[in-house]
Amino acid sequence: MMASSYNAKEEDGHHSGATSHGGAGAVKSKKPDNTAFKQQRLPAWQPILTAGTVLPAFFVIGLIFIPIGIGLYVTSNNIKEFEVDYTGVDVDSPCYTCAMNFSWNNTLPCTCSVDFTLEQPFESNVFMYYGLSNFYQNHRRYVKSRDDSQLNGDRSALTNPSKECEPYRTSEGVPIAPCGAIANSLFNDTLDLFHIDSNGSRNAINLVKKGIAWWTDKHVKFRNPGGNSNITLAFQGTAKPVNWRKPVFELDPSDPENNGFINEDFIVWMRTAALPTFRKLYRIIQKKSSTTPTLPSGKYTLEITYNYPVLSFDGRKRMILSTISWMGGKNPFLGIAYITVGSICFFLGVVLLIIHHKYDTRNNSADIPN
């Protein structure tokens, strides 16, 4: 081994005779070029964690996070929210009879009304949500149980829905439109809000049902087959989902822009929630003017058409009235988290500064043994 490796007389870059075939032809050099890239001499920035960078960074992060956290917390606290649970679990709850008497074959809808009082007036746009608890819209088989091609208005998918929709794909041999378990479990309670003013008379509050779904959903993802006109004709040959009382083209006959697959309540429902306790936008109460509050404080009545059964899986239904800010709804978590992390950061910075002071002098004297 040694003998073949050492042969001083050979020229630079050439292999020993045994490895080059014939020896007479030119041998390609395997030596890499003397460029900065190939010789690993590229100019490089070499950051290291020194006290001069780490400690200021900790203090700066602490000083930035705490005001952000305070801002978020104050903003969240200024958002007004009111929740009414109307499931009807307790005997003395207004919707108890509706909940107990629920049956799938009911032709007459059951109504109940819940009275509540708003302590504070709600300004600017007020958003009305329905919330469900213990409802797992994030169950895998449930989430897959839809046909996006059908919902996008594809004619072939309308009459031949995807296999993912099973067992809600056909009903007595007729394809279901919209197919799948998500569509089948559409939330169909109707909520109406009335204000009881000082005279005792009920004023209906105007609830806007458009503008509640994402723009991309309404205009790109969901399309009616054959356009928005003649919708009844377009859906011929299909059946309504099993749990629905009305077929899809009767969701909102008064407004062709809100009928069929592009009905906004339907679109909002089809956007499956991530967590088992969720809220979905139901209606918007628009602000009247800058002087009058949208919902003045006082007595209100919520009229419910109780169509949606939740007690079988121990779920709960509620109605939420909420104002909105730049950070969304009322969620104090981010504010508290930012304040906490900022404080921890600042405290860690102090601790590290102490450690650095105590041990840095020792470091300077310790040298690398040569």
Place this chain on the structure above:
Amino acid sequence: VDCQSESFRYPQLYSPGQQNLYFNKKVFVRCMMHSWYSSLILFFIPWAAMHDTVRDDGKDIADYQSFALLAQTCLLVVVSVQLCLDTYYWTAVNQFFMWGSLAAYFAVSFTMYSNGMFLIFTSAFPFVGVARNSLNQPNVWLTIFLASLLCLLPVVAFRFILIQLRPTINDKLRHKVQMEALPAPAPRRPPPRRISTRRSGYAFSHAQGYGNLVTSPPGWSPGQTFTLKLSQYSNWWCFLADECRCHCESVHMNIYRI
């Protein structure tokens, strides 16, 4: 480490590798704990931030697609910054790939969630509109920022404490180099005659090496080149690969001088 001047001035740099300091059971357990902690942060921070939250125009943001995108973005940012923390040599190539990778993630996400892709491949790209609708919320970016920082602060603090309390040979050397502010070594001119490049090319000192041979050569006739023993690093010293020309040349200069 590289072929700059420090690595042959300080061969102790190779000793942590020999002593298995970089990957042993303790390090593995530490790595597991870090992953466990990061996973909890990367799920529960988005969860808590999205719980009962809506967009700034009142519409939904707590749907499963937005939540998935949020958790994924947090993860990407944490991984990228962790990589930044572990990269000690920031060449132009590193910069390009680091920032490019993050940029590519956003580019690919927006492309996959665009109208065009949805209309062409409807069932394959159901997340249409999610990137646009969730990444324009300050709420979402604050959550990403918070999750990333929570994952990285313990790492930085821990490393800093270790550098202060128990510096390894690498840390001491880096500190020293920074203090001296060495310029980059100039590329050496190749000597007119160079020894052949067929040396066995290993630069790791795990094996015994040819120390015995070089310290007591059986017979040295003129014209033969050998590597000479140079202080205490004899058993692996100049058997470096062809690329580390700088080392070989410096040794050759030593030999020729003799």
